Amino acid sequence: MDKELIIVLERIATALEKIADTLNKNPAEKPIFVRQSNVKEVGKTDNIVNNYRIIEEFLNSRNIKIKHIPPEEEVDKILDKIAVYMGNNFSLIRSFYELIKHNINSGLTVKLELKNKRQEEINAICNLAKRLHEIAFLEEYKYFNSPKYILYARPNRIPKVMSFFSGKWLERFIKSQTILLLQKMNPNLNIGYLLNPQIKLPNGDDFEFDLLLSVENDIYWFEAKTGDYQRYMEKYSKISKILELGFERSFMILTDITPTGAEALRTIFYMNVVPIENFSEEFNKIIIKYKSTSLEPNNLSEQNTQ
Numbered sequence: 001m002d003k004e005l006i007i008v009l010e011r012i013a014t015a016l017e018k019i020a021d022t023l024n025k026n027p028a029e030k031p032i033f034v035r036q037s038n039v040k041e042v043g044k045t046d047n048i049v050n051n052y053r054i055i056e057e058f059l060n061s062r063n064i065k066i067k068h069i070p071p072e073e074e075v076d077k078i079l080d081k082i083a084v085y086m087g088n089n090f091s092l093i094r095s096f097y098e099l100i101k102h103n104i105n106s107g108l109t110v111k112l113e114l115k116n117k118r119q120e121e122i123n124a125i126c127n128l129a130k131r132l133h134e135i136a137f138l139e140e141y142k143y144f145n146s147p148k149y150i151l152y153a154r155p156n157r158i159p160k161v162m163s164f165f166s167g168k169w170l171e172r173f174i175k176s177q178t179i180l181l182l183q184k185m186n187p188n189l190n191i192g193y194l195l196n197p198q199i200k201l202p203n204g205d206d207f208e209f210d211l212l213l214s215v216e217n218d219i220y221w222f223e224a225k226t227g228d229y230q231r232y233m234e235k236y237s238k239i240s241k242i243l244e245l246g247f248e249r250s251f252m253i254l255t256d257i258t259p260t261g262a263e264a265l266r267t268i269f270y271m272n273v274v275p276i277e278n279f280s281e282e283f284n285k286i287i288i289k290y291k292s293t294s295l296e297p298n299n300l301s302e303q304n305t306q
Contacts, residue, residue, distance in 0.1 A: 052192035054214040063202040070196050078178045082131050087173030092124035101165050106200050115149040137161045170224040171210045181284050222251045237269045248286050253279050
């Protein structure tokens with residue numbers, strides 16, 4: 001294991017003890033942590049048994065071969081929770097996230113002025129920064145309250161951190177959020193997933209899916225992009241034809257598109273293109289629609305294959 005990653009994991013173990021002392025110190029001109037208020041959290045999905053055999057069988061039926069499935073690590077559970085926080089509060093933390101993402105390669109401390117932000121935005125941003133600092137994804141985090149309202153942060157530059165900020169967090173959010181919505185509807189569903197499986201297409205080309213999800217006998221495909229999605233659309237359109245999942249089971253989730261732009265892409269590429277802010281609502285509508293058919297345990301789905 002990477003030496004720097006080991007340091008990250010060790011820091012996670014001691015972070016909670018340190019944060020307790022920090023919360024008791026709150027002079028006006030000292031760095032402070034803002035308590036969470038009016039921001040969204042979700043339930044736990046740690047108890048899922050990942051049964052992805054149905055996904056493997058589906059890919060085999062399409063002459064798609066799995067080359068590699070990334071192993072899951074204990075730290076992934078922590079990152080999943082942070083990703084869900086980011087996804088459910090993206091409109092509030094967008095300015096902070098984009099600042100970090102755009103400066104991740106510089107190694108420099110970034111500055112975010114929060115004086116003109118609503119208190120709800122300040123709370124969400126500071127709570128996210130605090131969580132990232134606790135697990136050493138931010139090497140530096142300081143927030144100066146009134147009258148300055150300035151946040152300073154410097155991201156760690158190890159590969160796991162850089163990939164998280166560049167877009168892996170969005171994939172984790174989609175995985176965790178879809179499972180949560182499904183379990184909320186029916187806790188006894190047979191659910192499986194493959195996150196970032198490397199595969200070989202029928203023509204021999206290599207490809208990596210962001211997320212494949214099985215719900216009973218249905219398969220769902222998700223691609224997530226935090227930018228530069230335009231150059232992927234033609235490839236996704238071709239893969240959509242191979243998978244033959246249909247519009248309602250092929251998703252592209254984007255952080256930088258308007259609802260109008262998403263609607264235009266849907267009609268062109270026959271994928272369900274959704275802004276991140278609308279994803280949970282859109283997916284929930286689809287699973288409710290099929291609740292009496294394909295999402296009932298042990299029921300084969302015929303409607304989605306028509």
